[in-house]
Amino acid sequence: MSREQRRGPMGRGHGHGMGPGEKAKDFKGTIRKLVRYMSVYKIQMLFVLVFAVGGTIFNILGPKILGKATTEIFNGLVSKVSGTGGMDFEKIGRILLLTLGLYGVSAVFSFIQGYIMTGISQKTTYRFRKAISEKISRMPMRYFDKMTYGEVLSRVTNDVDTLGQSLNQSATQMITSVTQMVGVLIMMLSISPLMTLVALLMLPISVSMISLIMAKSQKYFRGQQEFLGNVNGQVEEVYSGHNIIKAFNKEEETIEAFEETNRKLYDSAWKSQFLSGMMMPIMQFVGNLGYAGVAILGGYLAIRKAIEVGDIQSFTQYVRNFTQPIQQVAQVANMLQSTAAASERVFEFLEEEEEDQTVPNPVSVDGLRGNVEFSHVHFGYNPDKIIINDFSANINEGQKIAIVGPTGAGKTTMIKLLMRFYDVNSGAILIDGHNVKDFNRSELRMMFGMVLQDTWLFHGSIRDNIRYGKLDASDEEVTAAAKAARVHRFVQTLPGGYDMELNEEATNVSQGQKQLLTIARAILADPKILILDEATSSVDTRTEIQIQKAMDTLMKGRTSFVIAHRLSTIRDADLILVMKDGDIVEQGTHEELIAKDGFYAELYNSQFEKTA
Template sequence: MSDEKNVQTTARRGRASRGPMGGGGLGGPVEKPKDFKGSISKLVKYISAYKISIIIAMLFAVGSTVFFIAGPKILGNVTTDIFEGLLGRIKGTGEIDFSKIGETLLFLLGLYVISSIFSFVQGYIMTGVTQKVTYRMRKEISGKINRMPMNYFETKTNGEVLSRVTNDVDTLGQSLNQSITTLITAATQIIGITIMMISISGRMTLVAVLTLPISSLLIALMMKMSQKYFKSQQEYLGHVNGQVEEVYSGHNIVKAFNGEKQVIEEFEKANDTLYNSAWKSQFLSGMMHPIMAFVGNIGYVAVSILGGYLAIKKTIEVGDIQSFIQYVRSFNQPIAQIAQISTQLQQTAAAAERVFEFLNEEEEDQFAANPVDTEKVASRVEFKNVHFGYNPDKIVINDFSAKIEPGQKIAIVGPTGAGKTTMVKLLMRFYDVNSGEILIDGHNIKDFNRGELRKMFGMVLQDTWLFNGSIMENIRYSKEDATDEEVIAAARAAHAHHFIQTLPGGYQMELNEEASNVSQGQKQLLTIARAILADPKILILDEATSSVDTRTEVRIQKAMDNLMKGRTSFVIAHRLSTIRDADLILVMKDGDIVEQGNHEDLLKQDGFYASLYNSQFEETA
């Protein structure tokens, strides 16, 4: 499967797994990084693979800025030429040299064109770099997801995992694209404009610079006041998004239990908080520009008065005043950009920290030193003194031992929490045993490559999983190179062909994101067809017929019996009437096999199995 497809199926898995109240929204705030320097250091090291492109982009950014900064000085010289020409005409000592002015303006136009070209090139290069970085990150995250141990996903919400692929990588991409070039451009502008202002007049530069502490102090005050409101805005934006998402996905439950009033009240409460924090944060941040404009205007007035005085004294030319005012107007802009980038860098570092934290998570060992060839392995399974606990301090499987011959149908029964599904997870190496061994045809499952081991199994679970795509694609998921005829044959064997033909579009009908446009029983039939198509050596059925009616269940059981011929099959069942024909029934209680045998033998023992079996009929009666 390609990496891109892995990302898609991971996202589908996240959408399909959300329950009615399972929010997992992705709109939460990007928190401050725990280690700003460390995160930025890792990010710099990560993007160093593209350092040549970044350096070239920086050079073009500097070039663009330098050419742009030179403009006001040249324009001021034109103004001086016009002024002196007019003065000469009045005195009768000279005329305006329009040819010289025209040449200067054409030269100025050329500078601006070159500056724009440089800016375009650096933007093009940086966009390419950021897209390559985000593509590489998504690819690595996608591959990482496939190598992560199962317990990671069972301890993290779907939204938290998906946010690494979506929010965090997008934040990094946008920040990198803007931050690097903005920092370089702003720094170049500050240095360049300062040099140009000093070249015109040191005293005027001093007056202009004196306004900086005032504007910086006011900006810092506004940022400090608005920061808590921005944080609250992001937090409650996440709450509102999450609430809307969960209510939308569970709207049937809300309707069924008349929960509309409570949902609306909760939404209005969160929405009011979002409104209050949003308008305050936007108002305060919006005040920055008027404040800077006010302080800037004070600076312009001071510079104009001093410039006029110096022009009268013949210390500077008239055009220099115009150039200087333009530089002063441009001087505050890069300072504001750097202030804005400092906040953005916090978000960048936080997103980078979360991405690298995920990429550094412990992985499963995917490959064995001398892997067993699964093609030559029979489906003989043996559990030998297996001990296992999700936490080492709490063992849930105690000294489990059993031998299963090829082609046998093994039923695993017992009360909820007895360890039935856990045994299947151990068999497929979703988890490794604490002690003991699980053997397939005499080989420890740790001696198989994980991917090759899992190809030997076909699985049908009680919780169905279907993704947004056609029915044909969903069935073909277990065998990507299957022909349409093979898919249809598998659907016939699963007794799904008839209902598929009645749907609009048949096998090409698109299932929506939650696969809610087919019934729960129909979903189950499709997952059974998918398992049949895989043609596995070992079959695992975990309450596979729990969502279908009795008549369909009988038909599926017949199809399953045909599928199970020559295959070792593990059937986890709560309805004990469905596993009476099993070759071996393992009765589990509190992580131990308390009884084993066939149906008749276990009933004759009149033990725990007989008690379970008879209790179902008593409940029915």
């Protein structure tokens, strides 16, 4: 990536941060999208529903039956005291065994539904990550000009993780909570409608408090996810640019910028978690009021012989089991806020405008020779700010074309247009007479090989890095490419040779050797058209000579575009295009342009004077 490319037309920035007070844009719409996205698992969800409801029902029946055991014990004690009888231990034992069986079946059902739901949530997150990964390759370059890498990474990691975790917990908990509320209400009514009425008086208080907390907490969850993405973006930039920060003594400013973003994340996360954490103690307080009312009324009714003693115990358990699902629904509501915030960001990314990957009746790249024509090209990263004005040039196959000019003249931009990273605003770029827009993008880019100023090597063996140019290449082909790039002898001196692992930033080999490895990769790819973007600008003169010889081997018989600041390296070019402010101001061979004594001669002589 060149300096122009790295800078980008709009700068990189820290992503479109969102204030912590902003609510989710479309909560209901996002949840509907998520439900549709998960509709492929509707059979599994049906089983989750059946087992969740079944397990809850068996759990609800327990207290009512257990209450009968309490009644038997109470009646037995009364009978023993009065001398009219004793306890029926056999009946009590049968009741306890039945209760134990119900709770056992409930536990098995809960285990099964949990197992199925975990599978569904993990498959959903797997599909989301896969979709995002595939989406990235279809995204236009202008999207990454305005978004940080950390922000994009946050969609793949933090947002999808949040979605998966909250989804796994919230879906089954919502089913079991609603089932438990309805079932418990029925059981309470079967014991005592009057006591049920007293218990239900607590419900409006609970609902009003939950609604108030939800309204307050909702707006902070999306802010939490947004600032988490911003923190990731800053960490990624600071880590990759650590040497530059140290060189310019910008540690304090960097720390201050991070602390500001981290503080915003802390504020939104603290508020959202604090508000959601308030629900449990508030609900427990309201539940305790219900216990007190039920205990007093139950004792009065038992004295009046309106209910049995065991029913008071059962009802007390049901009151707890009635307030508990209300608390769970409140927690699920908070989790759904988090789910919606994360889902919305993921769906936003997945719905971003894509490059048109295919065209009707595309032109085949087979048999193309590498003739290139720029015909009256106009282009601007912003439509209202054109930076390439009426660019025209004809290049024949096998020619070496040098593009020179001051920084910002549009040299790298022309290469981006040639490979359709961006499309021209007007005019056309033709390859062998075919407009580049008539090719499928992936096939078009297979025609090109690139060697850039900033070398890109991934963590892996040297062999695999070279083979990236042709994934099905044999070891012999890899070695031949390395020899042609004049890097074979160096590789042989390394521990492990071609199997030596390059580290994360490929810092265990020199800059010049990295460049030669990228040239070997391009040689192995055997492209029709070659692009060399300031490929020797960051190495010493001796290494530059080696790289230049390797590039000469690479360019033989290929149409080559060379962007160079060192004009001494392109004197043998078949055609030199001199750019200034987006226009070709001169073109010709080195001798012709020197003879004209124009802008190129001025650039060349200024470099010569500096060298002298």
